[in-house]
Amino acid sequence: xxxxxxxxxxxxxxxxxxxxxxxxxxxxxxxxxxxxxxxxxxxxxxxxxxxxxxxxxxxxxxxxxxxxxxxxxxxxxxxxxxxxxxxxxxxxxxxxxxxxxxxxxxxxxxxxxxxxxxxxxxxxxxxxxxxxxxxxxxxxxxxxxxxxxxxxxxxxxxxxxxxxxxxxxxxxxxxxxxxxxxxxxxxxxxxxxxxxxxxxxxxxxxxxxxxxxxxxxxxxxxxxxxxxxxxxxxxxxxxxxxxxxxxxxxxxxxxxxxxxxxxxxxxxxxxxxxxxxxxxxxxxxxxxxxxxxxxxxxxxxxxxxxxxxxxxxxxxxxxxxxxxxxxxxxxxxxxxxxxxxxxxxxxxxxxxxxxxxxxxxxxxxxxxxxxxxxxxxxxxxxxxxxxxxxxxxxxxxxxxxxxxxxxxxxxxxxxxxxxxxxxxxxxx
Numbered sequence: 330x331x332x333x334x335x336x337x338x339x340x341x342x343x344x345x346x347x348x349x350x351x352x353x354x355x356x357x358x359x360x361x362x363x364x365x366x367x368x369x370x371x372x373x374x375x376x377x378x379x380x381x382x383x384x385x386x387x388x389x390x391x392x393x394x395x396x397x398x399x400x401x402x403x404x405x406x407x408x409x410x411x412x413x414x415x416x417x418x419x420x421x422x423x424x425x426x427x428x429x430x431x432x433x434x435x436x437x438x439x440x441x442x443x444x445x446x447x448x449x450x451x452x453x454x455x456x457x458x459x460x461x462x463x464x465x466x467x468x469x470x471x472x473x474x475x476x477x478x479x480x481x482x483x484x485x486x487x488x489x490x491x492x493x494x495x496x497x498x499x500x501x502x503x504x505x506x507x508x509x510x511x512x513x514x515x516x517x518x519x520x521x522x523x524x525x526x527x528x529x530x531x532x533x534x535x536x537x538x539x540x541x542x543x544x545x546x547x548x549x550x551x552x553x554x555x556x557x558x559x560x561x562x563x564x565x566x567x568x569x570x571x572x573x574x575x576x577x578x579x580x581x582x583x584x585x586x587x588x589x590x591x592x593x594x595x596x597x598x599x600x601x602x603x604x605x606x607x608x609x610x611x612x613x614x615x616x617x618x619x620x621x622x623x624x625x626x627x628x629x630x631x632x633x634x635x636x637x638x639x640x641x642x643x644x645x646x647x648x649x650x651x652x653x654x655x656x657x658x659x660x661x662x663x664x665x666x667x668x669x670x671x672x673x674x675x676x677x678x679x680x681x682x683x684x685x686x687x688x689x690x691x692x693x694x695x696x697x698x699x700x701x702x703x704x705x706x707x708x709x710x711x712x713x714x715x716x717x718x719x720x721x722x723x724x725x726x727x728x729x730x731x732x733x734x735x736x737x738x739x740x741x742x743x744x745x746x747x748x749x750x751x752x753x754x755x756x757x
Contacts, residue, residue, distance in 0.1 A: 368433065368434050432456070434458045435457055436458040443461070443463075445562070454488075455491060459492065462478060462512075465478050470505070470626055472626055475626050477513045478498075481559070482537060483517075484518055489521045489542070493524045493525065499530070508554060510530050511531060513561055515535050517571055520538070521540045522542070523546065524543065525543065531585075534553075534575055535561075536558065538574045540578050542580070543580060545582060547584065552588055553586075553588070554590060555598035555599075557625075560625050569592075582610070584613070587615045594633060597639045609650050609651070611651065620636045621635050640669045640671075643672075646726060651684050654683045655683055659685065664678065667685070703742065707736050709733050712730060712731070713730070713731050714755050714757050717752050718750070718753075
């Protein structure tokens, strides 16, 4: 297996165990200053400790050699037809406390290129110009490592990739799941995409949270794959049973398909609607994918079976979740595998246009007095949604949110004095 070449964001005093032959690392503008600066193809910013060996760690945060090798040399050419830029941050705040790191991609000296990106310490923000991925180091699968490009965000860390990402190298075909994948998000830290990216290939979440901070951050031709377990790269990064989460952040995002795969059917795959706003659309035919566990080359599959998709922070009448454009967007089995966490883990129902929502049972309305005052049995402190429709079969629109202060609870519909309406009350 080839050596792993990565962008690693770490503090100088952190002891790292990396199963790599060579790691480039970030040369701070000040040896003891915060690890922020400009990432470009200027050799003063891109340095090696020593090609062919693990990096040394300097107590002062600067390069451990007086004449570090430029990353624009032969090691870059070994992995790419053009010089491949990568970085590993050094340095800490003067008081020894980690600071917020901002690294700005500058293509003024030529297109900045990269392979894998690693974040050991943060929070870290990657901003500036376009970043092109031109090499996949782990491109040969084995029992020691799955294949593919990785964004590895270490535990308790957060990274924001606010640059437009492209991949001249193209996606990597991942044999174990039969998909062409742009990148695999690994380890249990949190990663946010904050730009309208133009890369090609699917996005796989193996561990932790991948979120978006703008509409349509991921190309609509990409599929979302929710897996389980960090299994790409060296053994030091391997970690089993790490629930994957995709967080919409309340933004609008369209994918091709939703794929649930990877080992262990006991580990949930989760979609989080953030603040409850926005739409998440899978325009392709997700019904062709069996949402069942698949074996990892490294971990195998300890609990084979169908996988659960947990939907959190979904709000009826506000959040939109859609599969295709007809009621055949998902199979009956897939609908039964969905659990809406905010609605007592209710399974899903799909309508004639492909919209998926929880199967909720209406709470009986005890009576409606003159003036359209709705009254129902309630639990004090519980929040309910009052909905109305001009048709008893729907569609249902939100009318009001009511937190019960007594039992029974009530709501007066002052807007409906002349028109006939049907009402129902559901839990929020």
